[in-house]
Amino acid sequence: MLNLRNIEFAYGGVKALDDVNMTMAPGKMTCVMGRNGVGKTTLMQNIIGLLRGSGSITLGDEEISGMTAHRRAQMGVALVPQGRMIFPKLTVEENLRIGLQARRDGGKSIPHEVFEVFPILKDFLKRNGGDLSGGQQQQLAIARAMVGEPRVMLLDEPTEGIQPNVIQQIGHVLKKLIAEKGMTIVLVEQYLDFVKEFGDHVYIMNRGTVVAETSASDMTPELVNDHLSV
Numbered sequence: 001m002l003n004l005r006n007i008e009f010a011y012g013g014v015k016a017l018d019d020v021n022m023t024m025a026p027g028k029m030t031c032v033m034g035r036n037g038v039g040k041t042t043l044m045q046n047i048i049g050l051l052r053g054s055g056s057i058t059l060g061d062e063e064i065s066g067m068t069a070h071r072r073a074q075m076g077v078a079l080v081p082q083g084r085m086i087f088p089k090l091t092v093e094e095n096l097r098i099g100l101q102a103r104r105d106g107g108k109s110i111p112h113e114v115f116e117v118f119p120i121l122k123d124f125l126k127r128n129g130g131d132l133s134g135g136q137q138q139q140l141a142i143a144r145a146m147v148g149e150p151r152v153m154l155l156d157e158p159t160e161g162i163q164p165n166v167i168q169q170i171g172h173v174l175k176k177l178i179a180e181k182g183m184t185i186v187l188v189e190q191y192l193d194f195v196k197e198f199g200d201h202v203y204i205m206n207r208g209t210v211v212a213e214t215s216a217s218d219m220t221p222e223l224v225n226d227h228l229s230v
């Protein structure tokens with residue numbers, strides 16, 4: 001269980017997160033939605049420790065808010081960042097090997113299951129990350145996070161700019177990780193159909209705070225209209 005209590009963060013004097021409270025359960029996909037600029041990416045960066053605000057972040061029984069980003073990664077918190085952040089001049093294999101640094105068991109080999117769920121990565125092991133299509137890079141970014149065998153996987157807008165068949169594939173892979181490993185998945189997403197199809201619980205943010213909470217299946221047109229449509 002990942003618990004956020006009273007999270008606050010400001011860029012200089014500008015408040016970006018204001019008293020954010022969320023609970024993300026294992027074996028569930030918790031979605032964080034909201035228009036551009038409401039603080040979703042800032043929140044993910046606070047969870048992984050790249051940005052440090054105030055408030056409490058607990059993973060199971062442990063308070064992780066005082067830990068460095070490196071330590072949080074070793075505790076099993078992984079982020080698939082917005083824009084994928086693949087190393088373009090490294091091969092697919094080298095990109096995947098970077099994910100091994102987060103392994104708690106010191107494992108040195110890439111788990112075979114990443115190639116079972118994303119077979120294209122096996123075919124392209126020696127290609128440079130920068131030569132992959134957007135959808136293939138997104139698969140690589142998710143696979144790189146999987147390699148570290150995280151307990152919590154945060155994904156920041158994984159469907160952005162990706163073709164529909166790969167979006168579906170990604171949704172099914174995330175569901176598999178939830179079903180087989182009881183992983184805690186946290187998804188920042190603006191694509192409503194994806195949230196409705198694959199998500200469990202939804203928090204909606206506006207101006208740096210949570211303004212609504214619902215199950216994904218109960219998203220009402222009013223909620224979408226008030227907080228999501230442009």
Ligand SMILES: Nc1ncnc2c1ncn2[C@@H]1O[C@H](COP(=O)(O)OP(=O)(O)OP(=O)(O)O)[C@@H](O)[C@H]1O
Nearest residue numbers: 011014016034035036037038039040041042043082
């Ligand atoms: N490095 C920064 N310096 C100053 N302000 C920032 C910085 N990054 C983000 N902000 C501001 O903080 C607020 C929250 O931004 P954030 O990127 O977290 O929102 P978001 O909901 O993830 O938006 P998007 O969907 O566009 O990624 C915005 O007002 C943004 O302009």
